[in-house]
Amino acid sequence: MEVSSLGHNVSISYKEFLLLPFPGITLYRQILFVPFFTTYMLITVLNFLISYTIWREKNLHTPMYVLIGLLLIMNILSTNTVVPAMLLSFLGQNRIPLSSCLTQMFFAYSALILKSTVFVLMAFDRFVAVCHPLRYHNIINRNSLFQLWMVGIVRNSILVCVLVFLASRVQYCKSNRILNFVCEYVVLLSLACGDVSRAQLVGLLVRIGVTFSDVSILLICYLKVLHTALKVTGGTKRRKALRTCGAHLLVALTVYSCGLLSSILYKVEEFNSADSQNLSSVIYFLLPAVLNPIIYGIAVNEIRDCLVMPWRKKVKGQQMLGSQVVQR
Template sequence: MVNCSNHSLVHFTHTEFVLFGFPGIVTHRNLLIIPFLLVYILILSGNLTIVYRIYVEKTLQAPMYYLISILFLANISCTSSFTPKLLLSLSFGLDRISRGGCIVQMFSIYSMTIFESGVMLSMALDRYVAVCRPLRYHDIMTTRTMLELTCTCWARSIFLVSPVVILTFSSQFCRSNLLLNFVCENMGVLSLACGDISIQKVVGLVVRSFVTLGDFSLLLLSYSTILYTAMKIATGKTRNKALDTCGTHLLVAMLIYICTIISSIIYRVRRSISIDILNLVSAVYLMLPATVNPIVYGLRVKEIKKCLRRSRR
């Protein structure tokens, strides 16, 4: 522990941090191993199964399914950036993470989360073209378009996350290196910083608000237009298929953004909530979409459902 009574004289840059996410149940942390391990196995098996089926089934070689597979790979990447470390911490007490590891983990989680949001917007664009411009669908949604959309989502996530991570770790640290969290997140790391961190807070809030509110508003506008057009020009099976597919995408999107909003609200009132509960909510926020998405698409998208049934025979 470094004395911080004089911030102008004392500057200390941590070379490692200690992730101590569940201080209230420190003697019973092993009880969390099985739930987290089972959820992680479910995430890997569920997402990889559907990605594999999309890859091998010729009937699923279409832009919409390509975007679904990209979303599922992002789900796996996001959860894999922290879950193995969490399991090692709970099992063997390996709580320490290097400064570089903390940077990589924070960047991975935030960039994957924003990338997922971008993929959801790309799905909305795909459905808009399919329903509102059906005759030009194959001319617009080409392989090149899919690659451009993917690269755009990647570039956007890197552009938005980089300032948050850079500003966070450019801060001067002179407090304990103990993080009461199971992941490296920017506000937790900033709580160890000395001096003025108002810029870091503002940048983090702007990025989160831009992604959550901005992307969610665009999605609602897009799907409102799609559903209006579907009800207006489509009939019978075509209308039902459009409504069912768009409803599935919107359900998944709502789950992602509702989890984000709830997490933000809880973080703002964290003083009245125990650290253990707060971190469990954070775990749900990070892992629930990746757990539920394969189930939603596997049950609601008929083509995927048929392929999964055939694979079991």
């Protein structure tokens, strides 16, 4: 019988796992269904509402708003990849095969990396719009955006497939209990036998590489936008440019800050409990998906006006109908 250097029997490799989110809350596990189901519905409704508004309103069919809609669709994808399995686990249906676990990992990480790609495209779009306005339509168009998006998809596919492949080649003999609501790469490797330091290093390099490269491009673009807006653009155009870029930057910082906070909670010993790691996963996967549509719905005037316009028309129609009734 083969035994690993750690003393575990590696002839047994689990092919099915138990999702056990927030294991410290055992007595009230079913109660957790209510707040997380509410959060799930809130994320779905808010992100769908604004993305549908962008699709419905023809004046929003510009690259900037299309990218916002794409970001919100990624929020819906990542949420629907993670939350349904968590909700079922709260109700006792917590068995998940390894194949489903790896599939969930693929789509969850794909959505997260593609969000980062969208942030880079948003920054590049605003950089061209503010710094090179006369060349904007030559540089930013459907073909160029599609090509850049395909580059992002190829990058995403390569990186995520590497992680999924490494996770699929590992033998899991320590335990089949995943003390989390999502099959995260780090969590799965913690259940593996033998030396997984190389696999852990690859995961760390992927996360650092994507974050560092995308944040660097994003900051360079927005610093140039800020410099140009303050030096060249004046009046209403300056305020509009700064307001729009501010909304994009706030959303991007929200996502990257949540990722950084999640990583810190994983590493700090005082927060190294399973419940704390679950909380860090909530911050990483769910919190940005709630905040993104709220920020865009409030900070971007064009989106806010399109959201409010149907209600204004309805109220105005009711007022006119009421005044006609009074006159009669």
